[in-house]
Amino acid sequence: MLDLFAKQIAKHNKLVIVISLLLLIPCIYGSIMTKINYDVLSYLPNDKESVIGENIIEEEFKMAATTFLMIDNMEQADVKKIVRETKNIKGVNDVIYVRDLVGIGIPKEFLPKEVLDNLYSDNGELILVKYEEKAASNSTMEAIDQMNKILNKQCFVSGLSVLLKDIKELILKEMPRYVALAGILSLVVLIFCLESFVLPFIFMLTIGVGIVYNFGTNIFLGKISYITQAIAAILQLAVTMDYAIFVVHRYDEEKNNYDNKIDAMAKAITSAFLSLAGSSLTTVAGFAALCFMGFTIGMDLGIVMMKGVVLGVFTCVTFLPALILIFDESIHKYTHKTLIPDVEKLTDFILKHKNIAILIFLISFIPSYYFQSNIGIYYDISSSLPKTIESNIGKEKLKNDFKMSTSHIIVMRDDIKEYEMRDMTNKLEKIDGIKSVLSYSNLVGPGIPDSFVPKQLKDSLKKNNMQMIMLNSTYELATDEANKQIDEVISIAKEYDKNAKVTGEAALTKDLSETVSKDIQITNLLSIIAIFVIVAIVFKSLLVPLILVSCIELAIFINMSVPYIFGNSVAFITPIVIGAIQLGATVDYSILLTTRFQEELRNGNDKKTAIHIATISSARSIITSVLVFLSANLGVIMLSSLDIIKGICITLARGSVISGIVILFILPPILYVCESWIDKLSIKWRVN
CATH class of the missing domain: 3.30.70.260 (ACT domain)
Known part of the structure; x- marks a missing residue:
């Protein structure tokens, strides 16, 4: 069945491209129609008392979405005019203005103490604006827009609804810019790292189609969070680029075994699909762990990213092969020497000092674990926004x-x-x-x-x-x-x-902090267990998954230690997503190197030669993946004003670099030293 599918893709490559491009139309529509939720507090579990209370005040008093309107040094007649016009705005339920109750003729000094304490300052007064719908609704945000047109420089607004509107405006303004910059930076990296001038453009087009498919199919979810919207495209670009590179490498290998490129591509698709299915499974497992969070934004991000990985694999075995066959001549005509340096001498140095590398590995665990366990975490969403907003x-x-x-x-x-x-x-x-x-x-x-x-x-x-x-x-x-x-x-x-x-x-934020504290432990544990099991099945070994997961966990600990060392705090969502995403996305580096090590052992090489060949041959792919991951996140880091988004991308970018370093510098010595134990604790480790 898979062989037939591959042959049809290769044979009807132009039709595949036409169909793939036509599918973009409903997906673009779906992407536009998918609602974005800007209220992260709405993802709290429904059984929390603060959430139950929030629902009551929304249903009974329309107070869940409230804006504090402060007016300084203004005549009461002018204040009353603003209040009257605000009441007439579509989406506004009511305006609580004390003068509506007592009249404007009574001096404020004669008002009850409770009123003075709550609704008056030395120079101004406080008015509450209530809305028909919740704080994150389009109706409420449009009402705030209309209200701002009425207000002047003597007026100031605050409250969750205003905060969410500011977040929405920042995302809509900045996201197209940093996604575009991420694409450009990734393209530049690919041009430097690959030997073809044409392939980077084909890769970016393929990944772009996969991203549109992913965002378009979000319409079936109804809505996604703004955090998911902001980072999903960047993550999908970084995670699925490896798949595209693998398909091309496989095709180039198969061309040596076949007389025509159609048959070579069909075989490459079949071989690549089986490998990508296994490789992507670890990444999917990392994202799947997010779905078990009590704070359901994890499920939101997890589902979108699992879907993104699956669609990324799909486009890499359908749309990408079709493009390669059409542009095959140009791909191999316009070439240059890759700028990734030869790592043979570095590999020799690492293996020569293998005991030091292993000692560093063991010693680093304790302090890095302590540091990452004690980082400061902030839950106040407003602190992630510019102070001038x-x-x-x-x-x-x-x-x-x-x-x-x-x-x-x-x-x-x-x-x-x-x-x-x-x-x-x-x-x-x-x-x-x-x-x-x-x-x-x-x-x-x-x-x-x-x-x-x-x-x-x-x-x-x-x-x-x-x-x-x-x-x-x-x-x-x-x-x-x-x-x-x-x-x-x-x-x-x-x-x-x-x-x-x-x-x-x-109160909602307090429940958020308590929920997130549990979620960090749950997601980390589940992602470790899931990926451990998958790697154990792939290699038929108990020791290999322990080594690989330990290496990536060390990279995660070191990554999350950096904020502690520099005295910085991170947003509440960062430790949750990093643990699962960095493990799921970068464990592929270690699988790539270990798989090649096993292949060389099965080819009859001794373990020193095998690990030497495996490290050198894997280094280029790992370095390319790390640089793409880094460049994709750099776009957000450079342009985003929203610290909650920027912080996630800084940590992801740093994590990919640290993971790459650990896999290239620490993993080879461990595999070399532990090879005899791996053989004993594995099934047919050296036997095909």
Whole structure:
């Protein structure tokens, strides 16, 4: 069946190209129609209390998406005009403006203390804008756009919805640029590393088609995260380039065995497919580990990248062979000498000092493991954005003028007795870092019947047997102090309603940090087990997978030690994806070298000659792969303003280089020294 498929691809190469290009049309449409989710907090498990609380305040109070609008030194008549125009914006549910309740004629000094503490600063006032849909929805973002047209220089905005809009604008502005730069840099690397001037363009076209296929088929997922959108193309380019190189090398080998290139390509496709299926399986296993995260953005990225690898293999055994057959003459006509240096002397040096290399390998494990286990991790998404961006300017304004670094929201029953509410409020106000507590009872005051309270005010804080209490905190988001504060708020709230929920950006971020801590361990363990099993099956050995996985794990430890050594912190998503992706993507380097080592042993060479040949012959492919991986990520590193994306790509780029160094400098001596043990712990290690 595979032979027939390969023959048809080779025989009908022009038809294959036409069909492949026509398939781009629905895929481009699918890519455009796939929704992008800019709210990473929405990927938290649904059973988290902060998420349950978030859903309640969204459904009952429309408070999940809220913008803090700060207005400085403006006449009340002008403020009222802004409020009126904002209320009329499509997508805005309501605007909470205290003067709508008490009128503009009453001096602010006569307003209740709770109102002054929460809604006024020395020079301005705070207005809350609520939306019909969630913070990341197109409706909310369009509403913010319209609101910004109304506002002037005396106005500032803050809140999760504004933050997500800023992220969206940055991604849409920067992604086309850094994807293009990544493609150009990768093309330059390929021109230098390959011997043909034409092949790099064919490779980039093939990988580009695979990327479009991948993004187009995302429509079946409905939506993907902005993190997946931002790095998936770069990752697919870097990971699947090896497959294209392998197919070409196989074709060149088969041409020596056949009289015509159609038959040679058919054989090359068959041989390459079997090899690529095994090679890509380790990469797929690494991405599959992400799917078991509690923080479901891992499943989002994992599915897209597994699909990308499969489609990358597919294009490399269909579209690429067809292109090669058509441009075969040009490929071999326009050639040059590769600029990758000969590594024979370096290989001799490494093998001569094999004991030192192994000693470095063993000694490096302990400090690198300690360093990578103690890196700083940040969870505040706003800190990954430039300080000059709108949401961060507003955040600083909120912090400095209104002493609000973050806020918590309690949702609970509304039938709690008045004296209990006063008691609870007093306890909440005594918590360190709580600036103020705003609830229906302390805003309206005791003894006033609900029927006397304006419906707008009542519905904002009390509705459908539920009430909402807002707490303003001076503590920064995602700090130990804020997390401890949230625990105290939860404890007090549950004294009065055991089903009370505490939510808000700080509570959601706290749950995010707890979820991610578990996910790091789960994904690392699963990716190690999966790849260990695959390598064990491929080599029919117990020791080979232990050696290969240990080498890549050391590379990962060293990679993740760098932020610790330089005193830098990394985004919460980085340790999760790096552990799985670096292992899955770069273990291919070690498999390539080990496979060649085994082949040379089976050809009758002694182990010294075998490892020497294996290292020299594999070095060019490994160096090319490393440089492509590096160049693809450099595009993002150079142009992205979003640290959460840039940080992932810096770590991936650094990881590919470190993995390449470990495989070329450390793995050969280990294989050489352990060869006799490998033979004993393997099935037919030296026998075909």
